[in-house]
Amino acid sequence: MTPPEPLAPAAPAAPDPLRIDPDLVEGILSRFLVEEVTKVGFQRVVIGLSGGVDSALACWLAARALGPGQVLAVCLPYRASDPRSLEDARQVVAVTGVSSRTLDISPQIDAYFAAVPTDDRRRRGNKLARERMTVLYDLSLAESALVLGTSNKTELLLGYGTVFGDLASALNPLGDLYKTQVFQLAAHARLPPAVLAKAPSADLFRGQSDEADLGFSYACADRLLYHLVDERRTVAECLELGFAADLVASVRQRIRHNQFKRRLPLIAKLSARTIDCDFRYPRDWGR
Amino acid sequence: MAPPRLVVTCLQTAPRLGDLGANLAELADLIAQAVAGGAHLVITPELSCTGYFLRDLVPEVAVAVDGDELGQLARAAGDGLALVGAVVESSDHLFHNAAVLVGQGSVRVVHRKVYLPTYGLFDEQRYLAAGDRFEVVAIPGSGGSFWRVGLCICEDLWHPSAPWLLSLQRMDLLVCPSASPGRGVRAGLGGLGSATSYQAMTRTYAELLTCFVAHCNRVGYEDGVGFWGGSRVLGPDGEPVAGPLGADRGALTAVLERGHLRRARIAFPLLRDERVEVTRSGLDRLGARAGVPE
Numbered sequence A: 001m002t003p004p005e006p007l008a009p010a011a012p013a014a015p016d017p018l019r020i021d022p023d024l025v026e027g028i029l030s031r032f033l034v035e036e037v038t039k040v041g042f043q044r045v046v047i048g049l050s051g052g053v054d055s056a057l058a059c060w061l062a063a064r065a066l067g068p069g070q071v072l073a074v075c076l077p078y079r080a081s082d083p084r085s086l087e088d089a090r091q092v093v094a095v096t097g098v099s100s101r102t103l104d105i106s107p108q109i110d111a112y113f114a115a116v117p118t119d120d121r122r123r124r125g126n127k128l129a130r131e132r133m134t135v136l137y138d139l140s141l142a143e144s145a146l147v148l149g150t151s152n153k154t155e156l157l158l159g160y161g162t163v164f165g166d167l168a169s170a171l172n173p174l175g176d177l178y179k180t181q182v183f184q185l186a187a188h189a190r191l192p193p194a195v196l197a198k199a200p201s202a203d204l205f206r207g208q209s210d211e212a213d214l215g216f217s218y219a220c221a222d223r224l225l226y227h228l229v230d231e232r233r234t235v236a237e238c239l240e241l242g243f244a245a246d247l248v249a250s251v252r253q254r255i256r257h258n259q260f261k262r263r264l265p266l267i268a269k270l271s272a273r274t275i276d277c278d279f280r281y282p283r284d285w286g287r
Numbered sequence B: 001m002a003p004p005r006l007v008v009t010c011l012q013t014a015p016r017l018g019d020l021g022a023n024l025a026e027l028a029d030l031i032a033q034a035v036a037g038g039a040h041l042v043i044t045p046e047l048s049c050t051g052y053f054l055r056d057l058v059p060e061v062a063v064a065v066d067g068d069e070l071g072q073l074a075r076a077a078g079d080g081l082a083l084v085g086a087v088v089e090s091s092d093h094l095f096h097n098a099a100v101l102v103g104q105g106s107v108r109v110v111h112r113k114v115y116l117p118t119y120g121l122f123d124e125q126r127y128l129a130a131g132d133r134f135e136v137v138a139i140p141g142s143g144g145s146f147w148r149v150g151l152c153i154c155e156d157l158w159h160p161s162a163p164w165l166l167s168l169q170r171m172d173l174l175v176c177p178s179a180s181p182g183r184g185v186r187a188g189l190g191g192l193g194s195a196t197s198y199q200a201m202t203r204t205y206a207e208l209l210t211c212f213v214a215h216c217n218r219v220g221y222e223d224g225v226g227f228w229g230g231s232r233v234l235g236p237d238g239e240p241v242a243g244p245l246g247a248d249r250g251a252l253t254a255v256l257e258r259g260h261l262r263r264a265r266i267a268f269p270l271l272r273d274e275r276v277e278v279t280r281s282g283l284d285r286l287g288a289r290a291g292v293p294e
Helices: A024-036 A053-066 A081-096 A106-115 A121-143 A151-156 A179-188 A194-198 A208-216 A216-232 A235-240 A245-257 B020-036 B055-061 B067-078 B153-158 B162-167 B191-208 B256-268 B276-289
Strands: A044-048 A071-076 A099-102 A146-147 B005-012 B041-043 B079-090 B095-103 B108-110 B138-142 B144-150 B173-178 B214-219 B220-221 B225-228 B233-234 B240-242 B250-257
Touching: A024 A044, A024 A179, A024 B225, A044 A053, A044 A121, A053 A071, A053 A081, A053 A179, A053 A194, A071 A121, A081 A099, A081 A194, A099 A121, A106 B067, A106 B153, A121 A146, A151 A179, A151 A216, A151 A245, A179 A194, A179 A216, A208 A216, A216 A235, A216 B240, A235 A245, B005 B020, B005 B055, B005 B214, B020 B041, B020 B067, B020 B079, B020 B214, B041 B055, B041 B173, B055 B079, B067 B079, B067 B095, B067 B108, B079 B108, B079 B173, B144 B162, B153 B162, B153 B173, B153 B191, B173 B191, B191 B214, B191 B233, B233 B250, B240 B250, B250 B256
Parallel strands: A044 A071, A044 A146, A071 A099, B005 B041, B041 B079, B144 B173, B173 B214
Antiparallel strands: B005 B250, B079 B095, B095 B108, B138 B144, B214 B233, B220 B225, B233 B240
């Protein structure tokens, strides 16, 4: 028996609110890079290339916006880093045409931990991230190139980054894109399949996985963050949408606990006008 | 005699934030070029003399209505008129986000922004004083025509009472200088969220108030916030007359024809049929309760 004709076409599925218009985003970010780099008197950027999707995408955007010759990608492996990370980073260099350098940071890291031994993975990971930052800022001066940040909105909100390490940069084209949106733009950019396919990892120790560290998937976290942050939905509304109570609690706590990573250091107020309090000038002052 | 027309040029600029001298010099050149090219009215974006996210720079870039800075732009406009965006300081030291009509040797009209957004990424009420009125100004076009122009600066346009009050003063052309930040990149919207909102508003006002609408938005970036441009001019039927421009610096010229207004108001006599007394009596009945939650 043939099924009856439906009386009305099925309602279309609700559009995914995290689905971005990649051409539109690429245009906005390209103009952002050109304007915010050149208006402060620079032409070039320097970027730490990890082999992961965030830095690969930032590198691709910078190469498209500023020209590959204006981008210096720096690979900064440690002896315990996954060797595939360096291979993937080199593929990104090849497809974007940017100039690159590789500097092994093992000697200085090992020298430090020989003097101050620890097995604490967080301390060791933070040290790696901060060492990479100091190299990038040194090359920034040497090369007259601004340091390009690669932290995405998910990481910034959850505090999944090292303060004064990978969170440090002069400007960041990815900071208002959730991780799943980074993947959408990376697919649009046709980044190397190995970069697109692998599980996100800070690669601070062997076998590390972002999602294992966080305890939830990016797909799930991004949807929840969108509802909590962008839509300003209440906890009760998020629970009604079907998010698990422990996930909502965990994500809210991470956002709150990591607010310090998103602000300048606190300054004790004494005068009538205190920097970052009531001395309020735009960064692009006179630009 | 020349046909009754108004030639309007929108200058889609990217002001340097807080650099009054550089912006005045650029505007003077561009305004002089546009007037030399035949524009009766040159429109520039909101705060075109100063940039938008000024914060504590507001008093540092403020100008007096009768000061040299606006005088420089009035001279640049020659026999034409130019609408420029400036922070105007009153004699009692209040600072207003203003659209200033200059030309023919002097400052002609100052519209002080009435609705100062202080939400989301906006913080205008912290730094600026609000205006208190919407009034049209008559400016000359060709063929002995005069055009009644109403001004709404950016957020003013988001309050329908503003263009409606101007319409009641027989507005022919609604001019909206803006510094609208781009935001909303969801797929399937057909463009930026903030751009689609403006496109819907300007079209709706043009059609419902049967007037021309000129929207002059800025471009460039300030502290990472991009302004999306998209300046355009619509006819009194809601259809585009010129533009839109893209997201880069540029200029857009539109020739507004009196006959276009006439045809639109014959087809849709909405102005004629407006029942102001119904609104007035409704407001009277509401009395002090108007706009106040129950």
